[in-house]
Amino acid sequence: MSEDAVVDELLAAVAASPDVVALRLRLVALLAERGRHAEALEHCTVALRHDPGNADAMAALQQVSSGLSASGGGFDWSAAEEQVSDLAEPAFVQDYQPTAVEEDVARPGVRLVDVGGMTEVKERLELALLGPMRNPEVAKAFGKNTRGGLLLYGPPGCGKTFIASAVAGELGARFYPVALSDVLDMWLGNSERNLKEIFDVARRSAPCVLFFDEIDAIGQKRSQLRHSGMRNVVNQLLAELDSAQDRNEGVFVLGATNHPWDVDTALRRPGRFDRMLLVLPPDPPARAAILRYHLRDRPLSGIDLDALARSTPEFSGADLAHLCESATERAMSDSINTGTVQPVTMGDFTTALREVKPSTGAWFATARNVATFANADGSYDDLVRYLKSRKR
């Protein structure tokens, strides 16, 4: 019997006994072995529909998905990482193409590959949001709805808005940022109706992502709101998130905030922003990417980006921008004094580093209290783990 004949036999057997999960998993394994990943995925999905908790099926699904990504069907983080660290070569600074990293959301076409480092955040996004959006069938097989929401939180200037714009880049037209100013205008006018309209449009274009930046401003604890009008906006938002039950299928909400503890807890219940994702200060590869961007069209000499990245722990994206400014100013003033263009050197950075300090400390001071006293439900487990690892 030829190899494909074996597959054919198994296909026939599965067609004859569609409910026998073990049989179907044999087929999945064989299809994966033959590189027929898409078919394997389909059968995996069916197997999981029959037996949602099946451990073998889950393991197979994982394997098949990674097979798919290797063959271009999904996103391969390790390759992206390589690309990023390739770019981290200092020589690159000279011929940097400003393809990606511009200012925040105003940067059109930013993709997750443009976000330096932050592998864990990317993986969580892939798992919780991008994967299900791309494969709604698989999500269904897991009994997971492609709705609900994810709240990005962390110190200011560390990439939440930037990461959200990268998610937008991944999803193209199916990403709707909801500006706070829109919501406030609505409040003055017909807030409830307009908020409902936003959600209706989103539902019509599902699957899609609605993005609320600085959600603490709209979703403040209602008790803190003296304006009853504003309270209505929050209530309407809750109602729209809840009309969830079936109508929000395929509508994913993404929020970002520096102050998750100021977000109305009602907004964090199941079906709303029920998962939290901590966006920490950039890790060394992220710092290298940020520094590279800010130095992209300046005269440089002997800049060791990796060394700079290593000597700037806890610096936010904004702090790094400040550091680059400061070092550049030094080189500029030297140039003016000597009358010749002096490139920015490591010496300029050493001096600048004496003045520019990371600004994330204040956030962590508050966060430590929250982690200590307000983590009964485990929402801040990631934060607790991080603080412990840093012995804060």
Ligand SMILES: Nc1ncnc2c1ncn2[C@@H]1O[C@H](COP(=O)(O)OP(=O)(O)O)[C@@H](O)[C@H]1O
């Ligand atoms: N991982 C990263 N890779 C590249 N640039 C980053 C990264 N993280 C942050 N930045 C830069 O830092 C700046 C501040 O990030 P931002 O998303 O505005 O922070 P937040 O929304 O958390 O306050 C952005 O303009 C972005 O250029």
Ligand SMILES: [Mg+2]
């Ligand atoms: Mg922001």
